[in-house]
Amino acid sequence: SQGSDLFDNGVYPLKTSVGEFRVPAIFAERERMDALANVLDEFVESGVGKDAFLHRLNVAARLPAKEMAEAKTQLARLFEQLKELHAQGLNGVWARIIKNAFAPLFIEPCDYIVGNPPWVNWENLPDEYRNSLIPLYEDFYGLFPHRGLAARHGSAKIDISSLMTYVAIDRYLKPGGKLGFVLPQNLFKTSAGQGFRRFLLPQGKPFGPLVVEDMVELQPFEGATNRTAVAVFFKGKPVRYPVSYQYWKKRGTGRGSAIGFDTPYEEVTIEKITFRTWHAEPVDRKDLTSSWITARRSALQALHNVLGQSAYIAHAGSFTGGANGIYWVEIVGERPGGLCIVANVTEGAKNKVERTQAAVEKEILYPLLRGRDIGRWSAEPSIWIVCPQDPNDPKHGMPTEALAKQCPKANAYLKRFEKALSSRPAYEKYLKRSGEPFYALYDIKKYTFSPWKVVWREQAATFTAAVVGPQEKRPVVPDHKLMIVAVDSRTEAHYLCAALNSAPSCLAVAAYAIQIQMDTHILENVGVPQFSKNNKTHIRLAELSENAHKAAAKGDTGEVSKIEEEIDRAAARLWGLKDEDLAEIKRSLEEA
Numbered sequence: 001s002q003g004s005d006l007f008d009n010g011v012y013p014l015k016t017s018v019g020e021f022r023v024p025a026i027f028a029e030r031e032r033m034d035a036l037a038n039v040l041d042e043f044v045e046s047g048v049g050k051d052a053f054l055h056r057l058n059v060a061a062r063l064p065a066k067e068m069a070e071a072k073t074q075l076a077r078l079f080e081q082l083k084e085l086h087a088q089g090l091n092g093v094w095a096r097i098i099k100n101a102f103a104p105l106f107i108e109p110c111d112y113i114v115g116n117p118p119w120v121n122w123e124n125l126p127d128e129y130r131n132s133l134i135p136l137y138e139d140f141y142g143l144f145p146h147r148g149l150a151a152r153h154g155s156a157k158i159d160i161s162s163l164m165t166y167v168a169i170d171r172y173l174k175p176g177g178k179l180g181f182v183l184p185q186n187l188f189k190t191s192a193g194q195g196f197r198r199f200l201l202p203q204g205k206p207f208g209p210l211v212v213e214d215m216v217e218l219q220p221f222e223g224a225t226n227r228t229a230v231a232v233f234f235k236g237k238p239v240r241y242p243v244s245y246q247y248w249k250k251r252g253t254g255r256g257s258a259i260g261f262d263t264p265y266e267e268v269t270i271e272k273i274t275f276r277t278w279h280a281e282p283v284d285r286k287d288l289t290s291s292w293i294t295a296r297r298s299a300l301q302a303l304h305n306v307l308g309q310s311a312y313i314a315h316a317g318s319f320t321g322g323a324n325g326i327y328w329v330e331i332v333g334e335r336p337g338g339l340c341i342v343a344n345v346t347e348g349a350k351n352k353v354e355r356t357q358a359a360v361e362k363e364i365l366y367p368l369l370r371g372r373d374i375g376r377w378s379a380e381p382s383i384w385i386v387c388p389q390d391p392n393d394p395k396h397g398m399p400t401e402a403l404a405k406q407c408p409k410a411n412a413y414l415k416r417f418e419k420a421l422s423s424r425p426a427y428e429k430y431l432k433r434s435g436e437p438f439y440a441l442y443d444i445k446k447y448t449f450s451p452w453k454v455v456w457r458e459q460a461a462t463f464t465a466a467v468v469g470p471q472e473k474r475p476v477v478p479d480h481k482l483m484i485v486a487v488d489s490r491t492e493a494h495y496l497c498a499a500l501n502s503a504p505s506c507l508a509v510a511a512y513a514i515q516i517q518m519d520t521h522i523l524e525n526v527g528v529p530q531f532s533k534n535n536k537t538h539i540r541l542a543e544l545s546e547n548a549h550k551a552a553a554k555g556d557t558g559e560v561s562k563i564e565e566e567i568d569r570a571a572a573r574l575w576g577l578k579d580e581d582l583a584e585i586k587r588s589l590e591e592a
Contacts, residue, residue, distance in 0.1 A: 011074055014101050015129075018085060021078060021098055024071035026063065030106040035060040037099040044082045044095070053079050109174040116182040117164035119226065125160065133163065140202060141166045143195035159184050162196040165233075170201045175236040178210070185216055185227040188280065188292045190517060197282075197289045199239045208239025212280060213246045214294070218273060222261065242279035245294045247591070249274055276591045283307055283512045283525055291525075293511035295588040302581035303511060306504045308527030312485050312496060314520040316458075317369075317478030318385065319442040321424040325349030326417045327386045327441070328368060329360075338362045339409060345383055353420060360410040364388055366449075367471040369478040371457045376501065377545070377552035377560065379455055379466035385477050386410060388437075389444045397431075397440030414439045442480075449475045450486030452493040454500065457482060458519050463509040465500040467493045467549060483520055492531040494545035495538050499528045501545075501564070502571030507585050510592050529574065537573050544570065 012028070014021040027033050039060050043053040054075060058068050082094055122130065122137075137143045143162055161183055173179050187193035199208045213230040220228055250259075251274055259272050279297040284290040285304065293303060320327045325346045333341035339359045346355045367381035388403055388410060390396045397403075404411045414421065421427065422438040431440050447453075456465045458481050468476045469490060478484045487493045499505055500522075508526050509518065531538050544567045551559040572582045 010070075012102070014098060016094070016097065018090060018094075019081070021081065021094070022074055023078065023098060023102070024074050026067050026071055027061075028102060028105050032061045032063070033099055033102045033106075035062075037095045040079065040082055040095040040098070043079070044086050047083075050076045050079050104171070107172055109177070110172055111174055111177045113168055113173055113177070113179040114181075115168070117161040117168075119184055120160045122158050122160065133160075136167075137163060137195075141170075141195075142198060142200070158192045158195065159187065162187055162193065165196075166201065169207050169233060169235055170205075173235045177235050178232055179235070180230065180232045183229050183231055185214060185229040188212060188229065188231075189512060190291060191521070193291070194289045197292075199233075205236075206238040207233050207235045208237060209243050210234050211244040211246065213248060214278075215248050217247075217249045218259070220259075239288075241281040241288075242297060242300060243281070243292075245278045245280040245292075247276040247278045247294065249276070278588075278591075291512045293508070295507060295511045296584055296591070299507065299581075299584040299588040300511075302577055302585055303504070303508055305575045305577055305581070306508045306527060307525055310523035310526055310528045311530035312487075312523050312528060314483045314485050314523045315445070315447055316443050316520065317455075317480045317482045317484055318387070318444050318448060319426075319480035321426040321442055322350050323353075323417070323421055323424055325351060325353040326414075326421065329365070329384050329386060331365070331384055332357065334362075335359060340365060342384070342386075342413075351420070353417065356416070358409070358413040358416075360386060360413050361407040364407050364410045366474050366477040369455060369468055369476050369482060371459070371479065371481045374455060374457050374464065374466055374482065375552065376464045377466055377497075377548040379468040379476075381468075381471055381476055386413070387441065387444070387477060388414065388439050389441060394444045394446055394448060397437040400437050403437070403439075444477075447484065447486035448477055451475050452487050452490050453478070454485045454487065454493050454496045455482050456500070456518065456522070458517070460518065463500070463506050463513070463518055463522070465497050467497045467545065469493070483518070483522070485523065487531075491533070491539070491542045494549075495531045495542040496528060498541035498545035498548070498567050499571055499574060500526065501548075501567065503568045503582065503585050503589055504571050504575055504577060507589050507592075510589070527575075537570055541567065541570050541574070 010025045012023045012025055014023060023036075027036050036057065039053065039057045043056065054072060057075065063071070085094060125133070137158075141163065143158060143166065161181070165179070165181055165183065168181075169179050187196050200206055210232045215228040215230065218228070219226075251272060259268055263272070276296075278294050279300055280292040280294045281300060282288050282290040283293045284307070293300065293307070295303060325344055328345040328349075329342035330345055331340045332343050335341065338361055340362050341357055342360055342365070343357045344353065344355060346353060364386055365384045366387050368383050368385040369379060369381045370383075373380055373382055388398050388407070390398045390402075398406075418438055422432075426442060427436075427438070427440070431442070451470050453468050453476070454465055455468055455478050456463060467490075468478075470476070485496060487496060505526050505528075509522055512525065513522065533539065544563055548560055548563045548567070551563060568582060568586070572579075577585075
């Protein structure tokens with residue numbers, strides 16, 4: 001309607017690649033818009049003047065004299081814009097574009113809507129367009145998990161398809177109607193979709209998903225790795241949990257499992273794919289907008305014993321700011337007096353630097369743990385990191401004078417790369433303004449140097465944890481692609497690792513997390529109790545984890561499997577699960 005936020009003082013500002021077309025709001029009616037588009041096409045092409053155009057439009061659109069007089073200036077300007085474009089050879093479709101921009105205003109509410117809205121991340125939208133959408137996202141539909149400044153800085157990693165879904169249901173779907181859209185799965189599975197999962201339109205009008213089809217494993221769009229879901233929504237009733245969640249998978253993994261555009265439908269449905277009938281509900285029953293967990297229906301109930309806030313806090317590992325090729329080194333020799341000969345590791349570095357060798361002090365070197373160094377029950381550093389942080393306050397780089405005095409060789413090595421280190425975008429944005437030296441690192445705190453840690457990869461096909469302790473009497477420093485939990489002792493580390501690697505924990509993670517985002521939130525949702533040396537189950541889990549690490553180091557997969565069976569039973573006792581609960585959890589893991 002003309003009173004909506006689409007109009008600016010009675011004019012609709014239509015932004016295009018060639019500028020802004022300002023269309024009077026009086027044309028927000030089907031017959032009038034048809035007349036405007038047709039007359040524009042005819043008179044721009046014929047080259048007549050604006051007076052003739054206005055006269056013909058007045059007749060064709062049958063506008064009241066007052067409305068025509070008020071719109072005359074804007075209409076003349078619009079006509080001259082299109083004439084100029086025509087003179088430049090850029091005409092042809094602009095009148096149609098104007099008509100199409102108004103088309104949604106003329107659509108009557110429908111019983112059914114089916115579509116595939118555009119998938120564009122909020123932070124990737126053009127600034128001007130993004131700013132114009134903020135009122136709709138934030139105030140009208142409440143789609144942001146953050147508000148105000150955080151939203152405006154693009155911290156809400158929400159897709160524009162969420163807004164498209166809300167608008168389509170709100171404006172174009174009848175009460176009692178159904179909408180089926182192809183959507184990003186992360187709208188249901190990540191914190192960015194929290195606002196979307198309100199399932200509430202303005203004036204408190206509810207809608208909700210009837211079924212969600214998870215097609216992530218199928219990868220239905222050739223050449224794309226989007227995490228695809230298809231959801232059907234019903235307008236007029238609140239969402240009822242658990243929601244039916246169909247989990248689709250390919251039957252095989254080899255070349256024969258590929259599905260091409262020319263693959264017959266019968267072959268796809270009978271031979272190529274299968275599905276599991278799962279269900280979904282919020283990970284936090286007290287917060288219905290929280291991320292969904294998905295599993296067999298009977299396993300969902302059992303999982304709520306496992307879900308909850310953990311007694312432990314996870315952190316991201318160290319971050320070089322894109323300078324891995326400078327800080328990451330191999331030790332190729334040693335000299336008397338605590339000096340090491342190092343060669344910087346340039347293979348795979350994001351920003352290329354010259355490979356060189358240098359002598360540096362051993363005290364500034366720490367074993368570095370990377371994603372490739374992690375396996376289930378295994379964490380073995382393979383290279384080292386030059387870590388020039390203040391030992392008394394590790395979040396800061398060592399003062400310049402202290403580094404030059406205590407570690408002159410390392411200081412000289414870093415000086416070689418001062419220009420590259422000083423120009424790191426994150427350094428200029430965050431560290432330089434706070435007075436940090438050019439060689440300072442990010443995400444280094446006291447927990448980074450804890451002797452004992454539990455670690456896992458942020459990105460992995462399945463959740464995999466391991467224990468890492470000191471190497472050569474030096475604490476291990478994990479890379480930022482690893483999540484770390486610092487603990488007080490070896491025994492506590494193994495207890496936590498066993499709990500996290502158990503079947504109940506692994507299903508809890510798989511049920512709500514996606515493979516590319518297994519970050520620090522894991523321990524905000526998997527409720528591992530605080531370790532107690534007086535708890536027999538805790539001690540038994542620690543013993544089993546140590547045994548699993550030893551068996552994994554020997555490559556004895558059979559022994560590892562036996563130990564994991566015991567770990568699962570001990571973990572069931574930890575979370576108060578019955579035998580049938582554990583069995584259902586394992587069935588869901590097998591289907592995942």
